[in-house]
Amino acid sequence: MNHFRFLFIAVLGLMLVAFKFKEEPHIYFFKGTDRSINSIVALQNSIVKLQGNALNVQTKQEEEAPGIQIKGNWDLSKCNQLVLEITNHDLLGDLPLTVVLENKGASMGKRRGVFLERIYIAPNQTNKVSIALPNDFSKAIDEQLVGMRMTPFTKWGLIANIDLKEVVSLSVYVNKPRYNWNWSVNYIKAEVGEKQANPAWMSLQEKDFFPFIDQYGQFKYQEWPGKIHNDQELKDQGQKEFADLEKYPGPIERSKFGGWKSGPKLKATGSFRVEKIDGKWWMVDPEGYLFWSHGVVRVTPHAGITPLDGRKHYFSGLPKKDDAFAEFYTTHDELLKPYYTARNIDSTYDFSAANIKRKYGEHWREIYADLAHQRLKSWGLNTIANSSDKQIFMQRKTVYTDRIELKSPYIEGSKGMWWKFNDPFDPQFTIHFRKQLLEREKELNDPWCLGFFVDNEINWGEEATLAEWTLQSPATQAAKIAFVKTLKTKYKTIQQLNTVWKTNFKDWQLLLESREKAPLGSKVDCIAFSKAITEEYFKKVRTEFKKVAPNKLYLGCRFARSNINAVTIGAKYCDVMSYNIYAQTLDNFKLPNNLDKPVLIGEFHFGALDRGLFHPSLIKTKNQEERGQAYFNYVKSALRHPSIIGTHWHQFADQATTGRFDGENFQVGMVDICDTPYWETIAKIREIGYRLYETRQGKTTQKNKSPYTDYIDY
Incomplete structure (x- = not known):
């Protein structure tokens, strides 16, 4: 009897568990x-x-x-x-x-x-x-x-x-x-x-949690491979890397500028140019060798600058004013300084440069600059991409690009991703651009310089947007004056415009003074004038650029989001179309309207959360191994693409753990905040970089076999 009673209770218990599982x-x-x-x-x-x-x-x-x-x-x-x-x-x-x-x-x-x-x-x-x-x-x-x-x-x-x-x-x-x-x-x-259980630090009280960043700019409460705990570990990492660089000096069969020395030899012009050969776009280096740009953005010791305003309690070990490392309160990044200024950020600290000084000593700037070229060559890279340190790229050991951000009057009603849209109808547009070009005269006459990007990730909006923003600008806006002049020519009288736009302006002056949103009836005219603004922008940039630097490549504006008219018009004037594309691969990338132009990828990256940073970047991967493979897959897809002539990783070093001027704190570096390479990523960069040209051409040889693999399936 007890046996049956036990069995009944057991079955009933199982039924209850099953019912609970079914319910919840x-x-x-x-x-x-x-x-x-x-x-x-x-x-x-x-x-x-x-x-x-x-x-x-x-x-x-x-x-x-x-x-x-x-x-x-x-x-x-x-x-x-x-x-x-x-x-x-x-x-x-x-x-x-x-x-x-x-x-x-x-x-x-x-x-x-x-x-x-x-x-x-x-x-x-x-x-x-x-x-x-x-x-x-x-x-x-x-x-x-x-x-x-x-x-x-x-x-x-x-x-x-x-x-x-x-x-x-x-x-x-x-x-x-x-x-x-x-x-x-x-x-x-x-x-x-x-x-999953929380780590212990997540239960800390405020008084115990702060400060949470150590003297090297790292998160205090987590351990990971390669984390630095003292200055000696920094120096040991440096010695480990010197041995690695000596073991892997870089791919062979490269020209002076990093071109394909064992590939086809074309006419040498002394400058970089683009040509389409056997259905694929290429760059051609100054000596006439085929060149594919495998590069990295922001090669600079100052990637790890972070704001201190209202946040000093985040950090332990910040130096006193008379300390040898107090100089890093005042270092700044040439490209990004205007962004800090625009946001009224007063106090910052440069963790990356401070760590480089600890690692290499008093002559850290010179050592770091020399090392940058040695690293890139060893890793299979051949381009210092835009926004990098001038002291480094002007050594003329590695091919480089640069970027100009136009500084001229804006279309006041515009909205930008970074800055408002520059008004190309304003006379100051060309004056300022020419001045900015002449400030870079040495670069523009340098055979090591590929060319220049002009602007970055412009907000083009939709097909009618630029004109719609223009209508919301003041009466003194040059673009608005040009727009109203165009409308006068088309409609003859304000009454005719009112009929089409379904508005009630008494005269043209009231239209010029109005800052209301564009009426629905204006769509056709706004599309037409947006195209006119776009045309004026690209035409004037190219004209001034070629006046000053006729033999340099105009590399475009680094499209992020755009519309078909902006791309189509840009293609008329740019030597190379540039895109910042954050994706897994480029297998499905194509230009609209069957445009046949060379394309340079200005930015891409991948990141993970297994090395102490809080943000995995715009494209998240599980860990460093997957991150390295993602790099390999992306660049390989670009090498397969007949239009793409290069990829530039964003960026050389991680951003500060606690963020830069806009809060970006991405794990995106080839090296971390302590200047230690991410070896998993470096291995895959070498794997694709050492066989760059063979992969582009679709051939396999043993001359540049990757040091990290016995066989690569291309």
Whole structure:
């Protein structure tokens, strides 16, 4: 009897466990078979419809963050992960999605009530993606951590300051899309389960947590391979690297300028140029050898400058004013200093340069500059890309590029990604540009200089945007005066314009003085004049550039987001089209309208969270091994592409752990804040760099076999 009673109790217990599991294994946000679960909202003109058991979403390129939002009320406090199954119907590359959970009254800017993570869905595939949900931690400390994009508490996601008991929305969207995307959500659910334990430091009180950055600019409460604990370790790392550089001096069969010495020899002109050979675009170096630019941006000892204003309590070991390292309160980066000034940032500290001085001694500047060239050659790189230290690239040991950011009157109504749009109709436009060019006369006459980028990541808006911004500018705006003159020629009378625009201006002067938003009826005229602004911009830049530097390459404006007219018009005037493209590969990149122009990738990068930094960069990888492989895959895809003539990694060294002027604190360096190479990444840079030209040509030889692999499948 007792035996049967025990068996009955055991079976009943199992049934209860099974029932509990059936009731509580997960919480659905969307499930195709149950279409009434929650309220689904289309974000920013997205087309959303149910197809079978999936939610199909079509998002547009011109929108800022198109996608879906699911509204409801959820208690996720017992859940340990989000699980999404999503299909990417396109062949445009990995679909980049941002996933956001929010509390009521959430603020993305203040990092309150928000959990955010980014995921990627492979082309033409259905991927199941899991995202770890955060544990509780001291939000009071996190809210004090200002001036950085991500904080130590964002380990669980890019933003993780949320109360999981009171989630009211989940959004999935494409942030600043480069393409029109077509994708489907099959399901989204939160899994019930035990969370990973927090590290001990996450339970510290405020008085114990601060300061959280050590004298080297590193996070105090985490250990990782290569972390520096004392000055001797810095010097030991230097000796280790010197031995590595001696062992691997660089690829053979390279010309003086890093071109392909064993490849075809063309006419030597003394300057770099571009040519299309056998269906592929190439650069040609000054000696006539084919050249493909494998480079890195911001080769400078000053990558780790961070603001101190209101944040000195973050840092331990800051030097006193009479200390030998007090000089690093006053060092600055030539490119970025205007950005600090514009934000009224008064006090900074340069952790990267301070560490380089500790590592190499009093003559650190000279040693670092010489070492930069030795490193790049050893690593299989051949270009010091823009925004680098002049003391380094003017040694004329490695080919370099530079960048000019135009400083002339803006279109006042414009909105920029970094600065407002320069008014090309203003007479000061060409005057200022010529002055900026002449300030770089030595570079413009230097055969080691590839050419110049002019501007960076301009906000072109949509097809009508530049003219719409012009209409919102004052009556004295040169572009606006030119626009009204064009309208007078077209419409003859203000009454005719009013009929088309559906406005009621009494005369042309009132139109000129108006700063209202563009009326709907003005769309056609705004598109036409936006094209005129774009034409004037590129034409004047090229004209002045070629007057001063006829033999230098005009490398374009480093498109980030653009519209088809900006790209098409730019292609008429640029020697090389430049793009900053943060993606997994370039396999699906193409210029619009079948344009046939050489393309240079001005920026790309990958990062991870396993080496003490808080932000994994714009493209996140799991760890350093995956990061290195991502580099290899990206550059290899560029070498396969017939239009692409180079890739420039952003950037040489990590940004400061606590952020630069705009809070960026990305793990993006080939070296860290202590000038230690990320060896996993260096191995893959060498692997692709040593076989650069053979890969571009589609040939395999043993002359430049990578020192890190016995066989490379090209």
